[in-house]
Amino acid sequence: MLLLLAAALTFHSDFEGGALARIERVGDTHYRCAVPGQSDQDDRNRQASWYYFRVDGAAGRTITLDLVNLLGEYNYRAGTHAITEKTRPFISTDQRTWTHLPESAVQWVAAEPALRLTIEAKANKLWIAHQVPYTNVHIAALAKEFAKHPALRTETIGKSVEQRPLYLWTIHDPPAAPQPRPASSQAPTAQPRRPAVWLMFRQHSWESSSSVVGESLVRWLLGNSPQAQAARRDFIWKIFPAADPDGLAHGGVRFNRNGYDLNRNWDHVLPGKMPEIAAQQRALYSWLDSGNTVDLFLSLHNTESGEYLEGPAVPLGERWFALLKNGATFHPSRPAYTVMPSTTTEGKPGRMTVAQGLWHERKIPAFLMEQRVEFNAKLGRYPVTEDRFRFGAELAQSIVKLLSEPR
Ligand SMILES: [Zn+2]
Incomplete structure (x- = not known):
């Protein structure tokens, strides 16, 4: 048988x-x-x-x-x-x-x-x-695809706990070559100051959908549309594509390899325990200390049910929330812009998010955005890759609009 x-x-x-x-x-x-x-x-x-x-x-x-x-x-x-x-x-x-x-x-x-x-x-x-995976190989492929783009510059600002490189991408048109000056002309007029936008992705390694938004934003900025060309001429974009590359490699959730939450601890940075935060903070503060500004900082996240924008009590936050709510697929679960508290856990060190820490220490207009993975009624479905892609372009355009309006 x-x-x-x-x-x-x-x-x-x-x-x-x-x-x-x-x-x-x-x-x-x-x-x-x-x-x-x-x-x-x-x-x-x-x-x-x-x-x-x-x-x-x-x-x-x-x-x-x-x-x-x-x-x-x-x-x-x-x-x-x-x-x-x-x-x-x-x-x-x-x-x-x-x-x-x-x-x-x-x-x-x-x-x-x-x-x-x-x-x-x-x-x-x-x-x-749980979500469409997006790991270090996807980030490497994106960087490789645009390696020869004149507006993209990649630098390594430090190493993770497991010695993976921590990248900072800059998207900005290189300055035009100086033109020979006719003898009669005066000294060249100074370049206008370009607003700088800093964006951070994957402080929490499970939140892969936020990286799809990030990739789309990068693709939009490096694209050929007149709006994108203006955006990279008129703004400096600084992007941390992966705050926790070890977590992306290992399939982590929300802590680095030493167990530290990279979106807490911004008030209590221990470089030996959380080299990722130390490197990101150093990059931001040396930028400021060299006489530059950070006109807007955003860390993008995913949650299961919530979708909101949170940041300091500044009009910029209210205006950005309105732009996103009315002009994008952003579908807030909270009716209004959320003013963040000074910390996530009162009286306990090591509990400030990146936005709380940057606002507290340097008065940087720093925001945190959450996007849900559950059903999105504005989309009429559970969000898929196509929706994240659409939002990446919307996000870039909302920032350009926000910072172009009179403040
Ligand atoms: Zn998160």
């Missing part, structure tokens, strides 16, 4: 950004997949919002995967979980094209809690992730 045995499914996360903890087999086609999560330097604030793995051997079968071990805490509040009944995983059969799992494939098991995925597998290799 020939006995046909279904081969066991196998699970893999040994690629850049991959993240999966313990696997438990419940049945031939039913597995429990623990989300690894990450905790801080004091083993607090565990967040389990990143999973990215491959399942092999599922073709032709209906498989059930329970994403478990979701509970954690946020700003010392226990019992929170970033993965909820309203989050929808992405799936791919080639690691390039990603779609959301359909509603019918996702079930919330509240008692545990767990997110149960029921997948009719059409291919032998399935990649599953």
Whole structure:
């Protein structure tokens, strides 16, 4: 008698950004997949919002995967979980094209809690992730594509805990070559001061959708439209494409390799523990100390449900919020611009975000923007790559408009 045995499914996360903890087999086609999560330097604030793995051997079968071990805490509040009944995983059969799992494939098991995925597998290799992955290879590919663009300059401002380079990109047209002066002319008039915009991405490594926005913004700025040409002539753009390259490599969540949250600690920078913050702060302050200005700073983030703009109590913030709300796909979950508190945790050092720290120490108009990954009613769907791309161009244009208006 020939006995046909279904081969066991196998699970893999040994690629850049991959993240999966313990696997438990419940049945031939039913597995429990623990989300690894990450905790801080004091083993607090565990967040389990990143999973990215491959399942092999599922073709032709209906498989059930329970994403478990979701509970954690946020700003010392226990019992929170970033993965909820309203989050929808992405799936791919080639690691390039990603779609959301359909509603019918996702079930919330509240008692545990767990997110149960029921997948009719059409291919032998399935990649599953919380968001469309965007890792160091994508950033390197973008830099390579535009390496010869005259307006893009790349520098390395330091190294991460694991010695990965920390990049700072500058987008600005190089100054025109000096023209020979006719004998009668006066000394050349001074160049007008160009407003400088500083942008920071991936302080938290799980927030891959923010990088898609960043890539789109860079592509728009380096593009051929008359608006983009004016934007790189009239403004200086300084971009940190990856604040935590180690996290992008390892599939981290929100802490560097020493456990420090790179969007806290801006009031308590320990260069040996958080070389990323030290290098970014040094780049910003040496820019200021050389007589330049930072006219706007933004750190872009993702959350599950919230979408908002937060910053100091300045009219610039109110005006920017209105531009984004009325002229872009930004769909705020808070009715108005949010004035940030001075810290995230009163009375405790090491709890200022980058925006709080830069405003506190140097009065830089520094903002934090969150964009949701859950259903966006303005888009009429769960945001996909195309939506993030659209917003990147909108974001660049909103900044140009904001800083071009009389202040
Ligand atoms: Zn974040």
